[in-house]
Amino acid sequence: xxxxxxxxxxxxxxxxxxxxxxxxxxxxxxxxxxxxxxxxxxxxxxxxxxxxxxxxxxxxxxxxxxxxxxxxxxxxxxxxxxxxxxxxxxxxxxxxxxxxxxxxxxxxxxxxxxxxxxxxxxxxxxxxxxxxxxxxxxxxxxxxxxxxxxxxxxxxxxxxxxxxxxxxxxxxxxxxxxxxxxxxxxxxxxxxxxxxxxxxxxxxxxxxxxxxxxxxxxxxxxxxxxxxxxxxxxxxxxxxxxxxxxxxxxxxxxxxxxxxxxxxxxxxxxxxxxxxxxxxxxxxxxxxxxxxxxxxxxxxxxxxxxxxxxxxxxxxxxxxxxxxxxxxxxxxxxxxxxxxxxxxxxxxxxxxxxxxxxxxxxxxxxxxxxxxxxxxxxxxxxxxxxxxxxxxxxxxxxxxxxxxxxxxxxxxxxxxxxxxxxxxxxxxxxxxxxxxxxxxxxxxxxxxxxxxxxxxxxxxxxxxxxxxxxxxxxxxxxxxxxxxxxxxxxxxxxxxxxxxxxxxxxxxxxxxxxxxxxxxxxxxxxxxxxxxxxxxxxxxxxxxxxxxxxxxxxxxxxxxxxxxxxxxxxxxxxxxxxxxxxxxxxxxxxxxxxxxxxxxxxxxxxxxxxxxxxxxxxxxxxxxxxxxxxxxxxxxxxxxxxxxxxxxxxxxxxxxxxxxxxxxxxxxxxxxxxxxxxxxxxxxxxxxxxxxxxxxxxxxxxxxxxxxxxxxxxxxxxxxxxxxxxxxxxxxxxxxxxxxxxxxxxxxxxxxxxxxxxxxxxxxxxxxxxxxxxxxxxxxxxxxxxxxxxxxxxxxxxxxxxxxxxxxxxxxxxxxxxxxxxxxxxxxxxxxxxxxxxxxxxxxxxxxxxxxxxxxxxxxxxxxxxx
Numbered sequence: 081x082x083x084x085x086x087x088x089x090x091x092x093x094x095x096x097x098x099x100x101x102x103x104x105x106x107x108x109x110x111x112x113x114x115x116x117x118x119x120x121x122x123x124x125x126x127x128x129x130x131x132x133x134x135x136x137x138x139x140x141x142x143x144x145x146x147x148x149x150x151x152x153x154x155x156x157x158x159x160x161x162x163x164x165x166x167x168x169x170x171x172x173x174x175x176x177x178x179x180x181x182x183x184x185x186x187x188x189x190x191x192x193x194x195x196x197x198x199x200x201x202x203x204x205x206x207x208x209x210x211x212x213x214x215x216x217x218x219x220x221x222x223x224x225x226x227x228x229x230x231x232x233x234x235x236x237x238x239x240x241x242x243x244x245x246x247x248x249x250x251x252x253x254x255x256x257x258x259x260x261x262x263x264x265x266x267x268x269x270x271x272x273x274x275x276x277x278x279x280x281x282x283x284x285x286x287x288x289x290x291x292x293x294x295x296x297x298x299x300x301x302x303x304x305x306x307x308x309x310x311x312x313x314x315x316x317x318x319x320x321x322x323x324x325x326x327x328x329x330x331x332x333x334x335x336x337x338x339x340x341x342x343x344x345x346x347x348x349x350x351x352x353x354x355x356x357x358x359x360x361x362x363x364x365x366x367x368x369x370x371x372x373x374x375x376x377x378x379x380x381x382x383x384x385x386x387x388x389x390x391x392x393x394x395x396x397x398x399x400x401x402x403x404x405x406x407x408x409x410x411x412x413x414x415x416x417x418x419x420x421x422x423x424x425x426x427x428x429x430x431x432x433x434x435x436x437x438x439x440x441x442x443x444x445x446x447x448x449x450x451x452x453x454x455x456x457x458x459x460x461x462x463x464x465x466x467x468x469x470x471x472x473x474x475x476x477x478x479x480x481x482x483x484x485x486x487x488x489x490x491x492x493x494x495x496x497x498x499x500x501x502x503x504x505x506x507x508x509x510x511x512x513x514x515x516x517x518x519x520x521x522x523x524x525x526x527x528x529x530x531x532x533x534x535x536x537x538x539x540x541x542x543x544x545x546x547x548x549x550x551x552x553x554x555x556x557x558x559x560x561x562x563x564x565x566x567x568x569x570x571x572x573x574x575x576x577x578x579x580x581x582x583x584x585x586x587x588x589x590x591x592x593x594x595x596x597x598x599x600x601x602x603x604x605x606x607x608x609x610x611x612x613x614x615x616x617x618x619x620x621x622x623x624x625x626x627x628x629x630x631x632x633x634x635x636x637x638x639x640x641x642x643x644x645x646x647x648x649x650x651x652x653x654x655x656x657x658x659x660x661x662x663x664x665x666x667x668x669x670x671x672x673x674x675x676x677x678x679x680x681x682x683x684x685x686x687x688x689x690x691x692x693x694x695x696x697x698x699x700x701x702x703x704x705x706x707x708x709x710x711x712x713x714x715x716x717x718x719x720x721x722x723x724x725x726x727x728x729x730x731x732x733x734x735x736x737x738x739x740x741x742x743x744x745x746x747x748x749x750x751x752x753x754x755x756x757x758x759x760x761x762x763x764x765x766x767x768x769x770x771x772x773x774x775x776x777x778x779x780x781x782x783x784x785x786x787x788x789x790x791x792x793x794x795x796x797x798x799x800x801x802x803x804x805x806x807x808x809x810x811x812x813x814x815x816x817x818x819x820x821x822x823x824x825x826x827x828x829x830x831x832x833x834x835x836x837x838x839x840x841x842x843x844x845x846x847x848x849x850x851x852x853x854x855x856x857x858x859x860x861x862x863x864x865x866x867x868x869x870x871x872x873x874x875x876x877x878x879x880x881x882x883x884x885x886x887x888x889x890x891x892x893x894x895x896x897x898x899x900x901x902x903x904x905x906x907x908x909x910x911x912x913x914x915x916x917x918x919x920x921x922x923x924x925x926x927x928x929x930x931x932x933x934x935x936x937x938x939x940x941x942x943x944x945x946x947x
Contacts (some may be wrong), residue, residue: 090116114443132201202234211471297327309406491524559603628694632702638674652727657685713745715753774858787827847938
């Protein structure tokens with residue numbers, strides 16, 4: 081076959097070496113930069129060397145179809161003869177087909193069906209460096225199938241990046257597979273740094289800033305002025321492609337502006353990938369100027385053709401050659417999946433492109449001739465970019481991945497040739513989801529139901545909706561709705577799922593309807609023949625409720641009820657808030673079955689992207705596994721609440737009071753309330769406060785044998801010291817009636833109780849005969865506040881706690897104001913008292929101020945006033 085094809089491409093000289101390596105080892109890695117022809121040339125060389133079919137696996141459907149068309153054209157044939165392809169819902173191959181291009185997902189399906197791959201002589205895994213989940217699985221399963229069942233199978237990994245050692249080790253087993261390298265394309269690509277004139281806010285999970293899209297459009301216009309040839313523009317998604325196309329609408333008379341992304345129909349994709357067309361007769365005058373420009377630019381005979389601007393997502397990074405492209409304009413952004421494991425929500429996040437991907441993109445400009453790349457960022461920014469894109473296994477939802485592993489017999493991936501192991505947390509969440517769906521058992525092994533779900537070839541949640549929904553709404557309607565959910569963009573924009581369904585049925589967009597019907601047929605074929613509406617269900621659900629039921633079966637944790645009648649805020653069964661967009665046609669629905677929602681990092685609520693209105697009975701049916709009826713006796717809102725509650729996950733459906741709750745549950749609720757709100761729920765009388773402080777002093781002064789009366793300790797030991805009162809309490813008010821002082825004494829043993837007044841007396845006698853209260857607020861320094869005249873005759877301050885702790889005296893003036901603070905009374909009499917006496921004797925002449933207070937008579941009264 082290779083003899084039939086003459087392509088003088090850089091990969092051609094290394095093909096004999098590659099085939100020789102495959103003959104010797106059966107495995108190999110081909111590293112060939114963009115534009116070297118590996119995708120369209122290597123398969124011919126391999127096919128010439130083997131007896132049997134050569135299967136080439138591509139990560140993307142667009143690339144698979146394009147590669148097949150290109151190779152068939154090189155043979156002068158139509159697709160389906162010696163070169164064919166198969167993607168989800170479409171296959172063009174026949175008995176003469178020697179080379180078949182398939183998606184990596186389809187190769188995984190075939191390996192599950194029959195891992196021996198009968199009739200297949202070689203498997204070529206193209207663009208394996210892109211590290212999509214299906215690509216990782218296809219590699220791992222192919223390696224194991226070859227090692228255990230098909231040692232004669234040739235296995236070749238093809239990559240556009242030089243990081244080949246990892247793949248060589250994975251393919252080679254004990255000895256690394258040989259690596260064959262092709263030289264880069266000879267056509268140089270000039271780099272032009274074209275950052276926006278002003279900084280633009282990074283998009284993250286939000287929209288790309290309009291200012292950047294304005295700048296991209298302006299850069300496209302600049303490139304059309306400065307360079308010859310067609311322009312390939314890289315943008316992160318279909319929305320940005322539409323926005324930039326709108327900004328370039330005025331060019332349509334002279335330039336073809338074409339979108340290229342995975343959501344387009346095959347015909348629209350082919351239009352972007354087809355060779356440029358010559359202008360019609362009416363265009364001849366219009367293109368006269370561009371003819372001269374094209375010739376001057378070395379456009380190689382294309383001077384009279386209309387120029388094209390192809391607006392593409394990452395599907396055009398590799399494998400695809402867009403004919404005629406001499407210029408690339410790169411917005412510098414990629415859209416990648418992120419999963420919020422805690423909430424079960426995914427989001428597409430817009431991130432800066434990696435340096436490796438930027439190189440891939442730039443290479444599109446040099447495939448056919450010298451070219452240029454306009455990068456919409458600065459050289460300094462480029463240096464800070466990540467060197468490689470993050471593999472999908474590190475960030476994506478792994479539920480489908482985990483089902484594939486379980487179906488293969490390796491639930492945790494151990495022993496498989498995976499380039500990276502799955503993150504443990506994400507894999508655990510995925511396996512828990514599969515267990516909930518009944519797809520795996522407690523050990524992670526696949527069940528019969530799981531095999532039926534895997535055979536559907538869709539996300540396990542959607543497979544569950546199809547299998548369980550068909551008996552309820554009918555096989556046809558189940559297949560139609562699930563096909564929409566599998567291709568979220570079918571049916572146009574908007575968040576109304578039933579409205580999209582109606583548009584597809586009405587063929588408002590014939591191409592989208594054709595894609596949808598292909599997927600419906602595939603889904604319908606995956607159903608068992610017994611799937612019929614239940615005879616017992618006499619009334620068929622209306623279409624809107626059918627769509628909601630199926631969405632709810634797929635995502636029961638996203639069943640949502642409105643927070644406030646007529647509002648746009650909802651609470652999903654999984655506990656996450658969700659908001660409808662302003663102006664949504666779903667506003668006013670009491671219940672929603674949310675099929676697609678995402679939550680931006682830091683946002684308070686998720687945004688509903690696609691949903692169907694449902695009623696409560698349908699929500700109960702779809703989310704039956706989340707329905708719980710419980711009798712709750714709990715502390716809530718500051719008191720004990722006893723009620724019977726019916727919940728759908730986090731959504732409360734029924735809430736009615738319990739008239740006679742179990743006493744044990746009530747007591748537990750009171751204890752919870754005490755733990756939550758603290759000892760402040762109790763009524764702390766002055767007596768109770770004083771006793772608590774005295775106990776704290778004893779523990780401080782005498783050691784840990786004495787009870788700990790801190791808040792934390794009292795709450796921990798509440799069943800001990802509040803035992804009877806706590807057991808009898810039924811509500812908050814009962815705690816407020818507890819005699820806390822009496823309860824605290826339960827913390828003391830009999831010896832401590834007998835000596836408490838001796839060790840930490842509530843009052844102390846002073847020389848005047850008064851008994852003054854001791855303040856234990858600071859357990860390290862108890863205070864006795866007493867008038868100075870009442871302490872005459874004391875030579876030293878009193879001591880407590882078996883004489884271990886001196887009392888801190890606050891000596892007061894006759895007016896009750898502190899004049900001295902001391903625990904060393906003798907020193908005060910000697911040094912401080914004379915000064916106090918001198919200052920105060922004139923102010924308080926009716927009170928004694930003896931020169932020697934240690935021998936004076938104490939008194940608590942003033943001398944009578946002289947008449």
